[in-house]
Amino acid sequence: MKNLGNLFVLSGPSGVGKDAILERLLRGVPNLVKSISVTTRPRRTGEEDGKDYFFVDEETFKKMIERNEFLEWAIVHSYFYGTPKNFVEKNLKEGIDVLLKIDVQGGLSIKKIIKNAILIFIIPPSLEELKKRLLKRDSEGKEDFNIRWKNVPLEISKIFYYDYLVVNSDIDSAVEEVKAIIFAERCRLTKEKAEYWINKLGGKIDEGTINR
């Protein structure tokens, strides 16, 4: 039988390590692709257009909104971010799981549109650790840090809406936990799967062939 793919949403405060986790998942989990978001925020050192994000200007972004090209879009930390609709829908239809790194606003919007999206929240072991990681980013100025830091309580307060929580104290364990979530969700029973297997196993019991 052919199953539809799952959409996994990865959220968590800036600096918690979402990108590092995501990169390792893409290398370690078969049948999984990353949805690349479109954004108007400036590119950070080391980021590639079309790999990390599609970097566009505000005018282009607004045209994409008009053409209904986003599954969801939002303004976060004063920049536009959007999830291209076609890519996600095409992969899910083909049975490929899609990983989407997105802020909490976006995550909650996605859950409204794709009911069985699986929402995973990554948190730091402590605020001190988060601040340390954020301050290490030398690609961004202090102003940027302050915007991100201010958003932390708002993001954390949305934990309640998420399905899973992964504490990123240690990157190896965090990756293993997200992997387990992905593999477990692939085993989740859906109506279609149950029907398929009941037909395959339940409807064919042939007592006549048993050697009594």
Add this chain to the structure above:
Amino acid sequence: MKNLGNLFVLSGPSGVGKDAILERLLRGVPNLVKSISVTTRPRRTGEEDGKDYFFVDEETFKKMIERNEFLEWAIVHSYFYGTPKNFVEKNLKEGIDVLLKIDVQGGLSIKKIIKNAILIFIIPPSLEELKKRLLKRDSEGKEDFNIRWKNVPLEISKIFYYDYLVVNSDIDSAVEEVKAIIFAERCRLTKEKAEYWINKLGGKIDEGTINR
């Protein structure tokens, strides 16, 4: 924070390989214990009292029912089977996950009593394969085989009530899948966890210390 343990229910038709999976899980997953059921069915070759089951006679079993010592009990394949209450409750309270191998009737009873029990159904890749595995059991007579084989459609038809489905084509993959389910469920967000982390991370944002 101290989390409560999860109760994992492992069901599936006789011969599907539940015991082999269970044994490997107990060896490979920390913080996991097996609930040992009480039964009136005869001991199979190689089975140990107090390890595989507590083997008792019908009179003893009925006294345990009267004394309310079971979380649930049922008659399966014409024998009594019961889950001792104390052991399960004690471990869950201590934050230890409990694995319970039980038939579908039992699984559904458990789900009514322990709402957040996680129900995992193990199925064979095909009926032919299941029959082959069942017939290999030389500890049991043909009569026993026939009773078990007759029960297969009834058990399979209960798939719908389960949370997860694991196809046991290959024991290694099946074990890995159940492991993933256990590790994923340990990451599942509960109200208690969300509150704990919001308090820990959200209530303490100290903007005053940020060097602007």
